[in-house]
Amino acid sequence: MREYRIAAIPADGIGPEVISAGLEVLDAVCTRFGDFSFTIDHYDWGTDYYKKHGVLMPADGLALLRPVDAIYFGAVGAADVPDHVTLWGLRLPICQGFDQYANVRPTRVLPGVTSPLRGVGPDDLDWLIIRENSEGEYAGHGGRAHRGLPEEVATEVAIFTRVGVERIMRFAFASAQARAAKHLTVVTKSNAQRFGMVLWDEIAAEVSADYPDVRWDKELVDAMTVRMVRSPASIDTVVATNLHADILSDLAAALAGSLGIAPTGNVDPQRRFPSMFEPIHGSAFDIVGRGIANPVASFWTASMMLDHLGEAKAAKALMVAVEQVCAAGIMTPDLGGKSTTKEVTEAVCQAVRGANR
Numbered sequence: 196m197r198e199y200r201i202a203a204i205p206a207d208g209i210g211p212e213v214i215s216a217g218l219e220v221l222d223a224v225c226t227r228f229g230d231f232s233f234t235i236d237h238y239d240w241g242t243d244y245y246k247k248h249g250v251l252m253p254a255d256g257l258a259l260l261r262p263v264d265a266i267y268f269g270a271v272g273a274a275d276v277p278d279h280v281t282l283w284g285l286r287l288p289i290c291q292g293f294d295q296y297a298n299v300r301p302t303r304v305l306p307g308v309t310s311p312l313r314g315v316g317p318d319d320l321d322w323l324i325i326r327e328n329s330e331g332e333y334a335g336h337g338g339r340a341h342r343g344l345p346e347e348v349a350t351e352v353a354i355f356t357r358v359g360v361e362r363i364m365r366f367a368f369a370s371a372q373a374r375a376a377k378h379l380t381v382v383t384k385s386n387a388q389r390f391g392m393v394l395w396d397e398i399a400a401e402v403s404a405d406y407p408d409v410r411w412d413k414e415l416v417d418a419m420t421v422r423m424v425r426s427p428a429s430i431d432t433v434v435a436t437n438l439h440a441d442i443l444s445d446l447a448a449a450l451a452g453s454l455g456i457a458p459t460g461n462v463d464p465q466r467r468f469p470s471m472f473e474p475i476h477g478s479a480f481d482i483v484g485r486g487i488a489n490p491v492a493s494f495w496t497a498s499m500m501l502d503h504l505g506e507a508k509a510a511k512a513l514m515v516a517v518e519q520v521c522a523a524g525i526m527t528p529d530l531g532g533k534s535t536t537k538e539v540t541e542a543v544c545q546a547v548r549g550a551n552r
């Protein structure tokens with residue numbers, strides 16, 4: 196019996212709703228396969244915790260997470276606390292503290308889901324976005340001076356290191372190499388940003404030499420938005436900076452049908468630290484407690500987590516189950532369906548029990 200220890204941090208907004216749905220589905224997966232199991236460490240960190248204790252997680256938070264095999268994260272952010280406080284209090288310290296430098300964001304049009312792009316189905320939009328996750332525009336480098344005075348100034352410095360860029364390029368080329376299309380688009384903005392982005396381009400070219408079977412091209416980030424809309428089938432694997440990929444992945448999720456299905460892995464490819472898996476939709480305060488949060492992103496995320504843990508068969512079975520349920524039209528309102536979180540969850544659990552027999 197293989198045993199995995201998972202830290203669950205549902206945190207804010209619809210996070211608790213979709214993470215409890217995800218844990219239910221993972222339980223069904225364990226029962227279905229019978230040769231591995233999970234121990235879940237539950238953490239109540241997040242904005243409520245912050246209101247009680249003045250911090251989003253305790254000072255020894257990272258030390259508590261360190262021994263787990265993976266982290267299953269919901270969403271952080273609340274209407275009454277500034278977003279930079281919540282983000283820099285919980286999610287980024289975990290991503291950066293555990294050097295989860297590769298943020299992996301697969302995007303596909305799932306069967307039964309309608310893309311807002313006319314005539315675009317599952318075969319036309321199947322992307323893997325790799326987001327640099329440790330530096331760039333999210334390096335946290337900057338500050339404010341002359342606070343509150345007329346001459347106030349603020350800097351927000353994007354950091355690009357040779358080590359940081361090279362490791363994400365290697366990860367991206369290797370990810371592209373593992374896919375059927377073996378194609379990578381390197382997103383850049385080196386026309387306007389002459390230093391960091393030119394280094395980014397140079398290192399992409401250097402690293403490409405080690406992956407001769409991967410075809411690759413370069414696209415400016417603004418032009419990339421057009422290409423994603425106009426010729427989605429020309430795209431396979433994408434690598435972009437922390438901020439560029441943040442923006443492009445929201446667009447990608449919308450083009451694939453809904454932000455409610457988009458998963459992500461914050462991965463330490465070197466496995467020195469636990470990696471963290473989360474839906475990318477965020478807290479979604481507008482639908483909290485209404486029972487209609489789309490759990491598909493958290494299921495897809497759970498499937499990525501299973502893959503990361505080495506349970507490829509279970510990961511596949513879970514995705515097949517999710518696809519069967521979507522294809523059957525059992526979907527939440529963000530996808531045009533009428534089902535609740537609970538109904539989708541039950542349907543996926545049932546499909547897991549029957550999938551791939």
Ligand code: IPM
Pocket residue numbers: 271282441475477
């Ligand atoms: C994402 C999210 C986060 C980000 C937010 C919650 C800060 O938008 O994972 O894409 O910008 O990284």
Ligand code: MG
Pocket residue numbers: 441442445475
């Ligand atoms: Mg985002």
